Amino acid sequence: MKFTAPLVGGRLEKRYKRFLADVVLEDGSAVTAHCANPGSMLGLKEPGSRVWLSLSDNPKRKLKYSWEVIEADGALVGINTAHPNKLVEEALEAGRIDGLSGFASLRREVKYGKNSRIDILLESDAGAKTYVEVKNVHLMRQPGLAEFPDSVTARGAKHLGELADMVADGHRAAMVFLVQRPDCDRLSLAGDIDPTYAAAFAAARAAGVETYAIGCDVRLDGIDAIRPVTLEIA
Incomplete structure (x- = not known):
């Protein structure tokens, strides 16, 4: 971008x-x-x-x-949270997120769940759907370790529940954490900041929601999501 x-x-x-x-x-x-x-x-x-x-x-x-x-x-x-969906879209189209490839079409802001819109909807030629929610990350309290969230996010917990519902309906669902900083190669949950989100995340993963993280090269002429980030989540 x-x-x-x-x-x-x-x-x-x-x-x-x-x-x-x-x-x-x-x-x-x-x-x-x-x-x-x-x-x-x-x-x-x-x-x-x-x-x-x-x-x-x-x-x-x-x-x-x-x-x-x-x-x-x-x-x-x-720090601009208006960019992550576009950055993840570019990364998906470039094949930079292992596990989320081979789709035939990509749409953004598609209605689903309970009065919600999914950030990105991927569909295969056969019509199989993958619901992708994107979360921006830029908190770093330990060198090299990104954390999410940086504040309580009831909306984020709601999204996790809706992704789990999509899995229950027979679809794929994924959470993609977009780390908008180049100095982190690992990501964890900030459970001390929002234990409710951490619990919702654990429940969503147990229900089959997939999780991915990708890091960014941030420059003054643009930002690109190009690096895999390791998830350190129990």
Whole structure:
């Protein structure tokens, strides 16, 4: 995935109200950027951190800047949760996720379950369906170990239950964790942050939901999901 225009650098002043971030740009001007990330962003919102923003040319947008990347722990980390579905789609089409290949068609945001939409629906020539849910990951509390989630996610637990329902109906279902940072080669669940999600995850795996993780190369011109990440989940 390439950014459509060069990113604009600056320093983070603060992230607040979840979806807002005040940034001082390199030219000294101050702007408020949209932060498309509903999580806690633990470890990724320190004032003074170097950040990079995209600039929209849409005249109808109230906030023209969007926060895309932060430098943390010596690495570039993608924080925009609007990108993971596209990144996983590209990885699937390139055959980078072992176990999720050989599909004939790929559709996004397809209605299923109880008033939900699956992130990606894969179908074979014979019509067999694989329901794929994508979760963004960027929490790192131990070197090399990514963790999910970074805050309580009742919605995430609901999705796991719906994936299990698809397996019970005779379909395949998979959870793909997209790690938007290049410095992690392992992934685990943050059960201390959300034990309910950890329990729902264990139940979903026992029901036959498949799990995968893929890591990203994060650059200032784009982001690509290219590396397998080892799941360290009991």
